[in-house]
Amino acid sequence: MSIAACGTSNSNQQKKYNNQLFISVPSSMYSAMKLIKDIYQRDNPNIDVIYNSGSSGALQQQVERGAPIDIFISASSKQMDFLLKKNLLIRESNKTFLKNKMVLVASKKSIQNIDLNTLTDGNFEKLALGEFRSVPAGQYAKEALTALKVYNKLESKFIFGKNVRQVLFYVESGNADLGIVYITDTKNSDAITLANIPYDLHSPITYQIAVVKSSQNISEAKKFINFLLTERAQNIFKDYGFIGIDS
Structure with a gap:
């Protein structure tokens, strides 16, 4: 009797897990992924998509520690390559599905018009960046500052955010x-002005995705990844300012 009850409980737990997808999402794409989730669940009412958001470096560490994650998304190839070398991801599921670009931002209250000269002149007190080790946006920013030959000049002005949302908040x-x-x-911010940072000043910004090898829901995870590659999903990302894989 007790064995049967235990078996039923385990079966119900497994069934519940098979109806859930746990996805690690970089902070920079969380808003777009919220809409993706609503649409996907409307089309797949049997699946409960659950997001865990943070910097790509922090999300990488969670996979390393064995967190129950089905899909890992990174805003850079660095974190993805690290986990692939650790054999923690299903290699054939790894896709590049989006691109992005960097911008310099300033508060409208402090600086009305900005361009790269605003940055290189150094006539300001603080420059907010993502942490270099764990936030891909910080790594790209460091590359750009180095290419502009102002990294050393501006280093004393840096303040760091644990993700890009915190940088923007600063x-x-x-x-x-x-x-x-x-x-x-910057899409939903009315408080800032911005200037583009040339793409050739840093490494290509590519968003990578893969199924975690320890996932107990691999087939559904692969199905979700395939949805992100469809024209329907790619158009949603483009509305949020991302650059599609076909661009």
Whole structure:
């Protein structure tokens, strides 16, 4: 009797898990992924999509530690390549599905018009960046500053955010005069002005995705990845400022 009850409980738990997808999502794409989730669940009412958001570096560490994650998304190839070498992801499921670009932002209250000269002149107090080790946006920003030959000049002005959302908040709140974020992070902000950072100043910004090898829901995870590659999903991302894989 007790064995049967235990078996039924385990069966119900497994069934519940098979109806859930746990997905690690970089902070920079969380808003777009919220809409993707609504649409996907409307078309697949038997699946409950659950997001875990943070910097790509923090999400990578969670996979390393064995967190129950089905899909890992990174805003850079660095974190993806690391987990692939650790044999923690299903290699054939790995896809590049989006691109992005960097912008320089300033609070409208402090600087009305900005361009790259605003950055290189150095006539400001604080520059907000993503942490270099764990936030891909910070890594791209460091590359751009180095290419512009101003990294050493500006280093004393850096303040760091644990993700790009925090970097943008520092600028919007006036805690930093300038910040470097993805253009997609600025979509819903009315508090900033921005200037494009040339794409050739840093490594290509590619968003990578793969199924975690320890996933107990591999087939559904692969189905979700395939949806992100469809024209319907890609158009949603483009509305949020991302650059599609066909561009």
